[in-house]
Amino acid sequence: MGKQHYDALVIGAGHNGLTNAAFLAKSGLKVLVVEKNPYIGGASVSRELYENWTYSNCSYVCSLFRPEIYRELNLAKHGLQVTPFGGSVTFTRDGNFLGSYPDPEVMYREVARFSKRDANALERYHADTAKWCRLIRPFLMRTPPDPTSFRPKDWRELAFLLKKFHGLGEEQIYEFMRFFTLSVAEFLGDYFESDLVKAHFSGSGIIGTGLGPFSPGTAYVLLHHYMGDVDGNIGTWGIARGGMGAIAKALAGSLREFGGEILTGDGVERILVKDGRVTGVALESGAEISADNVVSNVDAKRTFLKLMDEKDLPAQVIDKARNFKIRGSSGKLNIALDGLPTFTGLSKDNPLYKGDFHFSDSLERIERAYDDWKAGMWSRDPYLDMLIPTLTDPTMAPPGKHMMSVFVQYCPAKLADGDWTDDKVRAFGDTVIDQMAEYSPDLKDLILHAEVRTPREIEAEVGLTEGNIFQGELTLDQLLFNRPFPGYAQYRGPVKGMYMCGSSTHPGGGVMAAPGANAAREMLADLKRDNTVPEDFGDD
Amino acid sequence: MNHTEQDLVTEDSPRDHYKALVKRSPFYEKQVALSNTNKWHRWKAYTVADEIECMEQEYFAVRNSCGVFDVTPMSKYRIGGPDAEAFMNRLVTRDVRKIKPGRVGYTVWCNDQGKVIDDGTIFHLEQGVYLLCAQERQYDWLMLSALGFDVEISEETNNIACLAVQGPTSCATLKAMGLAGIEGMKPFGLTHFDFGGAKLMVSRTGFTGDLGYELWIDFDSAEALWDALFEAGKDRGIRAIGGDALELARIEAGFILGGVDFVPANQCVRLHHDRSPFELDLGWLVDFSKESFTGRTALLREKQEGSRYRLVKLNIEGNKPAHNAYVMNGKGGKTIGAVSSAAWSPVAKANVALASLDLTKRINDNNIWVEIFYQKELKWHRKWARAEIVKDPFWNPERKRVTPPADV
Numbered sequence: 001m002g003k004q005h006y007d008a009l010v011i012g013a014g015h016n017g018l019t020n021a022a023f024l025a026k027s028g029l030k031v032l033v034v035e036k037n038p039y040i041g042g043a044s045v046s047r048e049l050y051e052n053w054t055y056s057n058c059s060y061v062c063s064l065f066r067p068e069i070y071r072e073l074n075l076a077k078h079g080l081q082v083t084p085f086g087g088s089v090t091f092t093r094d095g096n097f098l099g100s101y102p103d104p105e106v107m108y109r110e111v112a113r114f115s116k117r118d119a120n121a122l123e124r125y126h127a128d129t130a131k132w133c134r135l136i137r138p139f140l141m142r143t144p145p146d147p148t149s150f151r152p153k154d155w156r157e158l159a160f161l162l163k164k165f166h167g168l169g170e171e172q173i174y175e176f177m178r179f180f181t182l183s184v185a186e187f188l189g190d191y192f193e194s195d196l197v198k199a200h201f202s203g204s205g206i207i208g209t210g211l212g213p214f215s216p217g218t219a220y221v222l223l224h225h226y227m228g229d230v231d232g233n234i235g236t237w238g239i240a241r242g243g244m245g246a247i248a249k250a251l252a253g254s255l256r257e258f259g260g261e262i263l264t265g266d267g268v269e270r271i272l273v274k275d276g277r278v279t280g281v282a283l284e285s286g287a288e289i290s291a292d293n294v295v296s297n298v299d300a301k302r303t304f305l306k307l308m309d310e311k312d313l314p315a316q317v318i319d320k321a322r323n324f325k326i327r328g329s330s331g332k333l334n335i336a337l338d339g340l341p342t343f344t345g346l347s348k349d350n351p352l353y354k355g356d357f358h359f360s361d362s363l364e365r366i367e368r369a370y371d372d373w374k375a376g377m378w379s380r381d382p383y384l385d386m387l388i389p390t391l392t393d394p395t396m397a398p399p400g401k402h403m404m405s406v407f408v409q410y411c412p413a414k415l416a417d418g419d420w421t422d423d424k425v426r427a428f429g430d431t432v433i434d435q436m437a438e439y440s441p442d443l444k445d446l447i448l449h450a451e452v453r454t455p456r457e458i459e460a461e462v463g464l465t466e467g468n469i470f471q472g473e474l475t476l477d478q479l480l481f482n483r484p485f486p487g488y489a490q491y492r493g494p495v496k497g498m499y500m501c502g503s504s505t506h507p508g509g510g511v512m513a514a515p516g517a518n519a520a521r522e523m524l525a526d527l528k529r530d531n532t533v534p535e536d537f538g539d540d
Numbered sequence: 541m542n543h544t545e546q547d548l549v550t551e552d553s554p555r556d557h558y559k560a561l562v563k564r565s566p567f568y569e570k571q572v573a574l575s576n577t578n579k580w581h582r583w584k585a586y587t588v589a590d591e592i593e594c595m596e597q598e599y600f601a602v603r604n605s606c607g608v609f610d611v612t613p614m615s616k617y618r619i620g621g622p623d624a625e626a627f628m629n630r631l632v633t634r635d636v637r638k639i640k641p642g643r644v645g646y647t648v649w650c651n652d653q654g655k656v657i658d659d660g661t662i663f664h665l666e667q668g669v670y671l672l673c674a675q676e677r678q679y680d681w682l683m684l685s686a687l688g689f690d691v692e693i694s695e696e697t698n699n700i701a702c703l704a705v706q707g708p709t710s711c712a713t714l715k716a717m718g719l720a721g722i723e724g725m726k727p728f729g730l731t732h733f734d735f736g737g738a739k740l741m742v743s744r745t746g747f748t749g750d751l752g753y754e755l756w757i758d759f760d761s762a763e764a765l766w767d768a769l770f771e772a773g774k775d776r777g778i779r780a781i782g783g784d785a786l787e788l789a790r791i792e793a794g795f796i797l798g799g800v801d802f803v804p805a806n807q808c809v810r811l812h813h814d815r816s817p818f819e820l821d822l823g824w825l826v827d828f829s830k831e832s833f834t835g836r837t838a839l840l841r842e843k844q845e846g847s848r849y850r851l852v853k854l855n856i857e858g859n860k861p862a863h864n865a866y867v868m869n870g871k872g873g874k875t876i877g878a879v880s881s882a883a884w885s886p887v888a889k890a891n892v893a894l895a896s897l898d899l900t901k902r903i904n905d906n907n908i909w910v911e912i913f914y915q916k917e918l919k920w921h922r923k924w925a926r927a928e929i930v931k932d933p934f935w936n937p938e939r940k941r942v943t944p945p946a947d948v
Contacts, residue, residue, distance in 0.1 A: 096555075105585050106558045112551035116695070119551070120680035123807050130809040169811040171653065194548055347556065540810070 006032045008523070009281060009291035010501070011268045011307065012463065014042020015065075017297030018251035018262075019516030020501040020523075022073050025260035026532040027524055032289065033260065034281065036267025036463065040252055042297070043462050043469065044511055046245025050449035053403055054396040055334040056243040057451065058462060059469070060387060060405040061085070061356075063228030063237040064510040065247065068141060068534040069517050078253030080246055082238040084230045085392045087355035090200040091439050095345050098200050099352040102236075115194035125191040131172055132179060133227040133234055134539055135164055136507075140227075140514045141536035143522055144481040144489045144506045180220055180476045185363050187219035195362050202366060203358055206409055207385060208469040208509070210327035212370030213363050217475040224474055224510060239392045247511065271296070271303075273312040277496035293497045293523060297516070298463055299471040300484035300504035301326050308495075317494045320485040324504070325473040328413030328455030328466030329373060333406040333432050336449040340388070340402055341440045357386040359435055369410055376416025378428045378454075382435065383409040408432050413455035413466035420456040428454055470509030471502050480506055491519035492526075499523055562587040565612035566701045566762035574780050581783060584677065585698075586613035589782035596886075598781035602748050602789050603887045603935075605777025606707040608769065609786050611747075611754065612762075615677050616700055620669040621691040628662065628670055630834060631685050633817055635827040639664045644728045644743050648817050648825055649681075654838030655805035655814040657681055658798055659822070661745060663730055671696065675798045681806065685834065701762035705769065706752030706789070709776035711945040714742070714753060717772035722753075723944035736764060747786060749793020751939045776948075791883045791892060794853050794933035796820055801851065801880040801894055816842055819849040819896075849877075849896050853934065854927040856891040856910055859884055862925065865910040867895050869903055871924050876901040879910065885934050892934045893927070905929055 008024050010017045013035035025031045039045065043058035062082050070080065088100045098114060101107045104122070112119035138160075145157030168176065179187070184205025188198040202213045205222035212218070230238040240246040252262060270282040271294050280290035296303040304313060304321035340348060343357070360366045360383045369379035385407040390397045397403045411428060429452035437443050458467030465471075472478055481489040484504040491499050501519035503509035521533040563585040571589050579590040588610060592598060601607035619628060628636040632647040639645040641664050648659045660674030672678065682693050705714065714722045719733050719742060730743040738761035746752035757765050770778055790797065798804050801820070808814040816839060817826050826839055856862050861884050867877040877897035885892045893910070897903055912923045939945055 099558075101558055103558075103561065105582070106561065108585070109551070109553050109557050113553050113555075114550060115548040116551050117549065117680060117683055120677050120683075123677070124680060127807050127809050134809060167811050172811075345555070350556070351558065 004289060006030050006289065006291040008293040008295060009034060009289060010295045010297060011281065012042055012297035012502070013040035013248065013252070013262055013264065014297050014502070015044040015247050015251060015511055015513050016501050016503060016516035017042070017295070018248060018255055019069060019073070019513040020295055020297065020520045021260050022251060022255040022258060023517060023520035023532045024523065025255055025258035027529045029529070031260040032291070033255070033262045034266065034268055034283070034289070035262065035264045036284065037461070038265040040262060040264060041245045041248035043464065044244045044247045046243030049334070049451050050336040052398050053336040053401070053449070054243045055403060055451060056245070056389065056405055057334055057453070058332065058458065059244045059511050060389065060407065061237045062240050062244065062247065062511055063230060064512040065228070066141060066512055066514050066517065066536070067229070068536055069513045072534045073251065073254040075250040075254060078250035080250035081241040082230060083241060083392055084233065084236045084238045085354050087352045088358065089346060089352045089355055090196065090358040090361055091343070091345065092196060092361040097345055098196050100200070100355070101352070111197060114196050115192070118192040118194050118197045121191045129223065129226055130234065131168065132223050135168060136223065136227050137539055138164055138536060139480070140507045140512065141517065141534070143491065143518050144483070146490060147481055181216050182219035183214045183216055184218040184222050185213045187222065199360055199362050199366060200358070202363060203383060203385060206366065206370070206383065207407065208330055210329040210373070210473060212367045214367055220476065221474050224508065228510070239389050241393050242395055244511065268307060271308050271498065273309065273495050278498045293499060295499040295501050295519060295523070296493070297502045299326060299465050299468070299502055300324050300500065301465045302463060303500065312495060314494050317488070324484055325475065325478060326465045326468045326471065327473065328459070328468055329410050330467070330469060331378070331408040331411035331428060331455065332453040332458070333408065333429055334451040335404040335406065335447055336397065337402040337404055337446045338448050339400060339446050341443040341446055343440050353388070354391045357384070359384055359439060373410030373412050376412055376414065378411045378431060379409070380431065382432060384432065384435065386436065406432055406436070411454050413459070420454055425452050425454055425457070428452060471504040472508070474508050479508070483508065491522045565610050566759045567610045567612065567703065567766055570763065570766045571610065571780055579782065583613040584615070588613060590784050591782035592780045595782065595784045598779060598785035599788050599886065601777060601779035601781060602707045602750060602785060604707065605779070606705060606709040606713050606773050607779055607781040607785065609704040609706070609781050611702045611704050614697070614702060615674050616696040617672045617678060617682060618669070618694045618696050619672060619691055623689040623691050624668045624670060627686060627689040627691045629830060630832060632662065633826040633833060633835065633839070635830050636662065641665070641667050642730050644730050644745050646825070648822055650817065650835030650839070651805050652835060652838065653805070654816050654835035654842060656802055656817055656820060657805045659796065663743060676804050699758060700756050701759050703755045703765070703769070704746050704752065705755060706746045706748040706750055708751055708939055708946070709773070709948055710752050712947055713769065713773035713776045713778055716776070717768050723947070726943045727941055735761060740765065747793070747795055748789040749795065749933055749935050749940060750789070750937060751945050788883050791881045791894065792885045792888060792933070792935035794894070796851070796894065797881065812848060815849060816847060818842060818847045819851060821851040846899065848899055850899055852895050852897055852929045854879070854893040854895050854908070854910070855930045855934070856893060856927040857925045858923065859891055860912050860914050860923055860925070861891060862893045862910045862912045865912050867897060867927070868909045868911060869901065870907045871909045873909065874901060876903050888934045890934055
């Protein structure tokens with residue numbers, strides 16, 4: 001393989017790398033994806049760590065994945081099936097719960113149990129959130145404009161941005177600056193009075209983020225989790241049949257159909273540069289592969305600080321990479337269960353059982369969980385996003401058995417009292433299980449196996465710096481033409497022939513595949529080849 | 541952070557309320573007993589009949605005898621307290637002081653941008669106490685608007701059952717039911733009767749543009765009211781009707797419907813898809829002589845600078861209803877708007893529609909056309925039809941206004 005030469009070599013077989021490679025291969029380029037792990041998927045992965053149980057080890061639900069890519073790459077034909085799942089629950093410490101039901105009238109009644117005013121505010125909340133979604137969504141499948149450039153394309157894109165901005169109307173333009181700097185707590189405070197209702201909705205504002213519900217910028221993070229859709233139903237989340245690895249598997253199928261290749265089990269050690277342009281990569285095994293173009297699906301920090309030689313880079317790029325905000329703030333438990341656990345207060349025939357569960361019933365508890373993280377410890381009372389996907393996808397465990405996915409916020413990459421150790425990882429897992437066991441008397445007895453992942457494990461296995469699920473914080477300073485850094489938002493690296501296609505680039509993480517597709521579009525333009533990347537369907 | 545959760549107003553529901561997807565009005569069982577079509581739709585929390593037996597016959601009951609429609613799902617709010625009049629006057633575009641106790645007024649209310657949140661009726665129950673009725677929920681907007689006012693706002697939606705009793709024999713039916721002196725009630729009047737110990741409120745109002753009344757009673761007495769009403773009307777052609785018949789009647793009457801002819805501003809997502817009162821041909825409801833009301837500044841500016849839209853009633857040639865049709869300036873001309881409601885009117889023998897015209901376009905009122913698509917056995921037809929803008933409702937009978945109504 002060392003003698004082989006490729007038009008493009010993609011580093012990392014996560015969903016963005018595979019998407020990028022598939023669009024390049026579709027245009028007729030000779031493409032290779034290199035993956036350090038013996039399996040593909042990156043953070044869109046399904047693994048069997050306990051016999052007959054499939055875990056979605058990292059990402060666990062799907063909404064943001066762009067339907068245009070799904071369709072253009074024939075992912076349905078390659079086995080991908082995404083099924084919406086119903087609702088979410090926040091348990092309260094006094095034995096009650098608040099649930100989000102898909103039916104608006106049932107939802108009205110549910111919220112009215114805690115605040116009549118809040119139930120009545122739901123329509124206004126959804127309408128306003130939809131306005132922000134309509135502003136953001138058209139930019140997902142587009143390259144951010146460079147506001148300093150005088151190229152006609154950038155002018156056109158800036159004009160498009162301004163048009164969408166003005167399409168908000170006078171009132172919303174005023175609201176714009178507020179929205180992007182608001183905390184999720186303040187944003188929800190514009191609509192709701194019940195602390196439980198606010199806590200219930202606020203989770204989307206902090207998941208994957210090194211910020212608390214009262215931190216400025218978290219309102220946008222909520223929107224980031226809201227702007228996706230399943231078959232046009234905006235805000236709906238779905239489960240990939242067979243786990244999130246089904247996405248990578250389908251993308252790989254599409255890539256291979258277009259003639260692309262995947263090399264697993266050998267990571268890239270170095271991106272090779274000669275005379276200011278890339279020449280290929282050196283692998284961990286010692287082999288070298290030559291390629292005209294090298295695309296990094298690895299996060300920006302790791303790409304520039306680990307995979308590239310500083311001498312090949314402009315000094316300020318190194319500085320920007322060092323200062324790129326990519327904080328480890330979350331952990332994950334994947335648990336094999338001998339049966340369906342009981343949750344006190346929620347009957348097993350309630351459709352909400354299929355939804356995600358939370359156990360933080362006030363904004364203050366979530367903020368305190370964040371305080372622990374700031375102090376360099378995992379949250380003693382963490383915010384959990386727990387889901388039993390086997391209730392929607394029966395293929396993930398034997399009949400009658402279940403798989404439980406628990407996303408944990410907050411969990412630091414670096415502990416105040418020294419490095420992570422196996423004992424500390426176990427203790428972290430116990431903290432999470434203990435919290436759920438407060439609401440589920442039989443949970444502990446049903447556990448057959450648990451995979452506990454802190455930022456340490458996620459970084460070591462997936463390669464995400466500090467285990468940050470978005471490949472970099474989703475704050476305004478790192479969004480649109482500032483993602484990952486100003487001047488490098490159009491997927492091109494600082495070296496000729498070098499590109500970025502990971503979630504560190506616009507429009508960010510969440511298993512969207514849009515960065516991979518947008519990067520492919522830019523590369524094909526540079527290579528003067530026909531574009532294979534679709535435009536977005538549009539909302540109206 | 542809110543640490544006063546116990547102060548929040550809540551509604552009691554069992555935790556497994558999701559098992560009952562829809563609420564049933566106290567008239568539900570009565571309608572089920574009559575229904576042989578089993579066609580229902582949802583109106584907010586409730587289920588409402590589309591049709592009981594036969595839509596055409598139900599429609600003609602409204603125009604020919606007496607049709608009874610269950611309007612219990614209507615959102616209803618009682619507003620009282622020292623500042624009730626001032627609050628109502630700030631809320632709505634009309635001058636509420638002109639709606640005297642014992643009277644009802646149709647109105648709209650707007651946001652600060654002068655866009656219609658909803659339309660509805662204000663019942664002035666007694667001096668300084670009002671009942672506000674609307675299709676959409678208004679509690680959030682009322683509470684938001686109540687800041688600084690000493691008012692008490694309570695929702696009555698699930699306490700007050702309501703029947704619309706509409707048609708030429710409605711008055712005689714109510715008289716036969718024992719409502720003495722009902723014939724003396726003027727349009728938009730409101731009065732109370734004793735009904736077997738329960739308080740029965742009757743207003744001369746409705747959504748059909750015909751002679752008609754609405755009966756308001758607490759849930760517990762609702763079934764007894766239904767029985768008494770149908771007993772009294774059995775020789776006067778009384779008939780339970782569904783929403784489909786009512787829909788035809790309201791289009792003939794030229795009444796607009798939220799979610800159909802306009803998007804309630806608080807639910808509107810797209811810029812310029814909302815409507816002002818002027819744009820809904822409801823400028824007569826806007827009273828600028830009031831010193832302040834919500835939306836006044838924006839509406840005054842609109843009055844000076846012009847509106848974006850104009851709602852028109854169209855009388856269209858031919859007999860093919862112009863459902864979802866584009867409105868054109870001249871045959872084959874530029875699109876100037878779209879039809880939002882359309883029907884063949886059996887009583888007016890006219891092809892009628894409500895349409896919204898885009899005032900940024902050049903419009904010749906005397907050369908309006910609509911492009912109608914309709915299907916016969918899988919074959920689609922396209923028909924150009926000339927349309928005349930009409931001022932008055934398509935159906936506007938004298939009996940709607942006459943007091944006392946004819947004793948039939």
